[in-house]
Amino acid sequence: MAKKTTANRKPAPGKSKGIFRSGWLKLVLRILKLAFIFFVVSSVLAVILFRFINPPVTFLMIERGFERKADGKPWKIDKQWISFDQIADPMKKAAVAAEDQTFLENHGFDFNAIEKAIQKNEHSKKLIGGSTITQQTAKNVFLWPGRSIIRKAFEAWFTMLMDVFWSKKRVMEVYLNEIEMGDGIYGVEAASQAYFHKSASDLNNSEAAAIASIWPDPLKWSPTDPSDYVKHRQYLIKKNMRRLGALDF
Secondary structure (H helix, E strand, C coil): CCCCCHHHCCCCHHHHHHHHHHHHHHHHHHHHHHHHHHHHHHHHHHHHHHHHCCCCCCHHHHHHHHHHHHCCCCCCCEECCCCHHHCCHHHHHHHHHHHCCCCCCCCCCCHHHHHHHHHHHCCCCCCCCCCCHHHHHHHHHHCCCCCCHHHHHHHHHHHHHHHHHCCHHHHHHHHHHHCEEECCEECHHHHHHHHHCCCHHHCCHHHHHHHHCCCCCCCCCCCCCCCHHHHHHHHHHHHHHHHHCCCCC
16 A cells, blocks of 8 residues: 655644634734835825925814714814914914923923823823924824824824924924814914904914913813903913013024
């Protein structure tokens, strides 16, 4: 009787399953590797693209639009782009005074502010943020609203890219044109027209501070009909504006 050759033998059931699992694992790892490469390349290209092209719309604007429709209101995205040089200096200074006083010196992150926010949040139910203007711009332009760890990781990645590829002028320009300013109102030009009936190029210190004072909760607060708390914020912002002096962009 002829002996069976090794080539004709069938692999043992356990070994067959092991080969299948190994092949499946390699496929998954290959897909993950390709997805990672695609994400890195596409995110870098997106950041470079928006260095030269103004972002047309953000995830927050779309979300707010659907919220308005769900409440029986018409779709509304009131946004009018205005260039950095046309924005009044008091508005730029108010943004720095209110949101990120180390903006011109930091590299996208203010670790002292982050540490203070973490320490305060450990003993308070009302969470505060330590995000810089660059981080907020990264969130507004490239990401969805939320506070998850995954979103914060993406925010950090885009912040680093923006710090590499964008100038401080570009960060401030995009920030002031994309930030939410009220119900369906986005950017300083639309806000200035809605609240003060003038262009953002003509805002004075008090008006700029009033607009900046509502950014933490623009759907609840008003720059022209402020609560006592918002009035106090306006006072502090104007005080910081005087302390900052001229900003060298």
